[in-house]
Amino acid sequence: MKQALLIIFLFTVAAASAQTIQIAGNLKTTTGEAVPYASITLKNSLQHIITYTTSDVNGHFKLSVHDTINIQGKTIEINHLGYKKVSTVLRSGQTLYDIILEDKKINLAEVEIKSPPKIRSKNDTLSYDVGSFTKSEDRSIGDVLKRMPGIEVEESGQIKYNGKNIANLYIDGDDLLNDRYNVGTKTIPHEMVKDIEVLQNHQPIEVMRNKSISDEVAINLKIKEEAKLKMSGQAKIGGGTPNLYDLELNSILFNKKHKMLNVAKANNIGIDLSTDLTAFNAKNMLQAMDNRRPAELLSSGTASTPGLPKERYYFNESASLNANNLTNLKNGFQLKSNIGLFIDNNHLDYNSWNEVYLNNDTIRYSESQDISKKPYLANISLNLKANKKTYYFNNTLKVDLSGQKDASSLNSNNLNIGQLLRTNTYDFSNTLNYIPELKNKNILSVNWYINHYNQPQSLAITPGMNENTFNDSIPFQGINQSTEIPTWFNNVSFGYRLPKGLIKQNYLVGLISEWQHLKSDLELTQANGEQTSFAKSQNNDLYWNRHRFYINPSYEYERGPWESILSIPLAFQGITYSDENFTLQEQHKRFLFNPNWLLKYSVNSEDYIATNYSYSNQIGNINDIYRGAILTNYRNLQTNRTTLQEKDTHNVDVRYNFQRSISMLFMNVGANYSIVSANTINSLEITDNLSQTVQLPFANSTNTFSVNGGISKYIFALDLNVGLRSSWSNTRYNQFLNDQLLPFNNISFVFNPYFETRLLNQISLKYEGKGTWTTSKLISDKVNNSFPNRQINVLDQSLGLSYAPTKDMFMKISGRQLMTKQKNMEKIDYFFTDLSIRYRIDKWKVDLQLDANNLANIKSYEMYSLSANEFAYSHYQLRGRTFLFKLTVRL
Structure with missing residues (x-):
């Protein structure tokens, strides 16, 4: 240190x-x-x-x-x-x-007249002219974003600029969507947008501009003046075979005073509507507490989802409402509401087998499951904000209610099992920020975040299984596991910023408090119907309190091409937890020091090199110290036999950003090295039908080194957008398996080229490929050579050809290949083909579209996965060939 x-x-x-x-x-x-x-x-x-x-x-x-x-x-x-x-x-x-x-x-x-794509640069703002990048087949602004050099749109919808995630997407300067911008990029017609502005070094709080260093990137959609005059929208109705429907109704208004984007959808064509309600960079004051929110404890299965676009395997009956409304008031305040509703009924049919390699033995698990899931989601966000040059005020009230009911029939190692998993989530929070500029030009900040969260879960399994572990070898009828961790969280802080002078100073002082109560019951239904507790362990009744008082001074230096931010937070933390069932009463007090230092050098007006070092002390949460056994799924029994987990992390990151905006050349390269040291390690005890996870007091470390880079270039003469992204990582870690310490080394390499071009003004060609090479090996095997090195190679590449024979007709055929190779295993190779034809009738403001998906009628999919000493194979049911006819009316 x-x-x-x-x-x-x-x-x-x-x-x-x-x-x-x-x-x-x-x-x-x-x-x-x-x-x-x-x-x-x-x-x-x-x-x-x-x-x-x-x-x-x-x-x-x-x-x-x-x-x-x-x-x-x-x-x-x-x-x-x-x-x-x-x-x-x-x-x-x-x-x-x-x-x-x-x-x-x-x-x-x-003069030779050409119309190359237009891009302008002014200070930290880069503006793309939307009309210069639009093609006749495009519909939404998301279609245009995907072909802009320097901008990446991932399959999830998340947007990056030159390799960096954007912090937000604004509409004419207003944050209408609360970072849930997926619904916006899918819905907003590109004809409404004049420019796409990339805001580099973006500071969203007006009173902090030019007074605080920021390296965030955001995107602003600049709306055309004529598009602000009236409300617009679309109505879509679609039907097809087998028994398909796709419905959508949206309304859009973007003027200076009012903005709205309201969308209602329903479909059973495999489109996941819940992604419209996903915030990609959710940032609030709960991040001030390490590991605050516990993960779900219970699940109904062990297989992962297939490495395919979700619409290939997602059998759904979904409906959603996404209502976003904003009003700019006369006094400079802004009132906003965001309401999201989602319901679904879907199922997943798969079978899998796992091989776990032990010394002188290999344990195999087989699993075949048909799961029916019924999730629901309702969230409401109400926001009042004023963002002025003299002060910033923000108050956000959020209420989230969600849950899911999973019913499944399962066959594991030839044992037929029925499962019912219920999950409900209750989440309430309020965030208050007030940042005024004082008369002496210094800045005060007052922040208060309060949150209540609970996620009760219950898992019922019939008939009883593993009676030798659960019931002294006596057969029984079933297992019932229930858990919940009601949580209250509070964070109050005050800050004082001195923005003048060679070194800008900021001092933050605050208090964090957390109260949790973990309750779990593991009960058995005996052959006579009697309910009895699991005899080998008491139920959990664990109380947890954590309080942290912290001081965080930070210093910013900016002169010429140099920028530097040094944060040196110091905190005193006290934790107490108790459980009478295990005569457990512990206290944990210590100082925490988590410095972070960023140094950035601007080579010129567009290029920079930045390095970041951080050191963090992280203390575990309530999930680390419960003593009572919890059956997390039908095959995994988990408990802890250790003290509270502590982690020390050193992280070093270096990044070089190169761009030539006018010539549309963007490049980035970076490297990262991290060392994580912990005082505990997970120990797996594996038998033929059950895996038990126990956390043990054993020193453990994980080392990771990775490099990544990307390049994107628009070649004017060929009307070609071409790019390449690549990454390599090496991770070393330890695993306890059946009382033996095993050090593993995982190496992964990813290569991702892409291009898009237009031929003869009527044909567009787009290619994207992704090759992944993953290797896992035991670093040292002094006992024997029973742990073979494993390598899996995966190739995922797609090619799309679009043809516009007239200005109103568009045809697109696309193919996607997914190939997996594993030594001593048969190669897995799939090729999916889709066709889309659209005809536009401008006179009636109508689009007619026919989609034919999975023309080869592939109804099942196989995949391998590799992790340490475990090899898994999975087989999934797919949707097969579908035809869908859609009518879209522009309102």
Whole structure:
């Protein structure tokens, strides 16, 4: 730790000692008018470019160079279409230049007219002209986003810019969707959007702008003026075979005072409507507490979902309502409501087998299950906000109710089992933030977050199983497991920020309190119907309190190309927990120190290199210390025999970002190394029908090193957007298996090329591939060689061909190959083909569409998975061939 702090100090001193010279100027015409968007380059005597920039809308420009460079004799060169080129020699001591540009006549006979995609850069905002990237077959703004260089849209709908997740998606500057932007990108017609603005170094709080360093990226949809005049929407009705339906009704209004996006949907075609209610970067004050919210304790099966798009295997009956409404009030306040409702009835049919490799033995599990799931979700968010230059006020009230009922018939190792799993979630929270600017220009912040959360679960299994473990080898009728952890959480903090001076300072002090109560019952139904408790363990009745008082000073340095943020939080934490059933009464008190340091160097106006170091002390939660046995699923019995888990994590991250916005070239590369040290380890005790997980007091560490990179380029001459993403990671960790410590090494490599181009103005071709190579091996096997090295190679590639024979007709055929190779196993290879035909009748504002999916009628899918010393095979039922006809009316 001392060495880490010394390194931080030395780098900060080096950053503070770096100096730059600012060369500024104004560009004007001979008549005194400003010349915007001119190209300004600083060159040396060999005509090599030192740095460059562009003039803003008022003709101003600014160049930054190191003070080690002698500017005397260097040349500023100004280029702009319609003006004569100007070269100005710099003079020693002069940093401000007023430059006059003369008009230049252009011989129109020599001009070749082209319409390449348009992209503009101004300060930290990059603007894509939507019309320049739109193709005739596009419908929503999400279709256009997918082909913009530098922007990635993952299969889940999450958006990245040059490899970095966006923090939010705004509509004309307003946060209408609360980060649940999937419904927006799917619904908003691209015709409504003029520009897509990428906001780099984005600070969403107005009073904090230019007073705090931010490295967040957000996207803003700039709406066309004519689209703000009236409400619009769509109505869609679809039907097909076998017994398919797809319905949607939406209404859209985006003007200065009111914004709304309301969508109602229902379908049974395999489209997961719950993704419209997913927040990709949910950020609130609960993140201030490590591991605060316990995960679900119970589940009904062990198999993972197949590595396919969900619509291939999702047999559903779904309906959803997504209502987002925002009003800007006259006094500068903004009132917003977000309401989401979702219900579903779906089922999954699969069978699987697992091989677990032990010394001198291999244990095999088989599982065949038909699960029927009935989830529901209702969430309401009410928000009142004022975001002004003098203060920021925000209050958000959220209520989330959700649950699921799973009923399944299961065959495991030739034993027929019936299961019923019920889960309900109750989640209430309120967030209050008040950040005023004081008269002395310093900034005060008051934050309060309160939350109540509970997730009761119950699992019923019939008939009784593993009687030798549960019931002294006496047959019995069934098992009933129930759990719940009602939780209250409170976080109050006060901050004081000094935004002036060479080093900006911020001091935050706060108190976190947490109260939890874990209750679990494991009961057996005997042959005579009597209910008895599991004799080998008491039920859990565990009380947990955690309180943390913290002080977090942070310091920001920004000068020339250097930026640095140093956070050195210190906290005192006290934890008490007790369970009378196990005569358990413990206290845990300690200081926590979690420093974080970011250093960023801007190579020029677009490129930067950043490094981040963090060290964290993490203390476990209530899931780590319960003593009573819990049957988490029909095959896994879990308990703990250790003290509270503690983890120390060192993490180092380096990232280089390169972009040439005007030429549409974007690149990024990064590396990460982390060491996680813990005082506990999970021990697995595996038998032929049951796996028992016990947490033991044994020192354990996990080391991970990874590198990743990506490149995206638009080639104007070929109308081609091409890119490549790749990553490599190596993880070393330990696992206790049947009382033996086994060190494993997992290596993964991912290669992801893609391109999209247009041919002959009527044909579009799109390709995306993803190759994954995963290897798992035992680092040292001193006993014998019973643990073979395992490697799985997976190839997932898709090719789409679109054809527009007329301006109103669009045809698309796509194919997707999924191939899996494993040594000594038969290769698995699938190829899915889909066809879509759409005809637009503008006169009636109607679209007619026919979708034919899975033309090869593939009705089942096989996959392998690899983890440490376990190899798994799964077989899933698919939807088969479908035909769907849709009618869409633009309202």
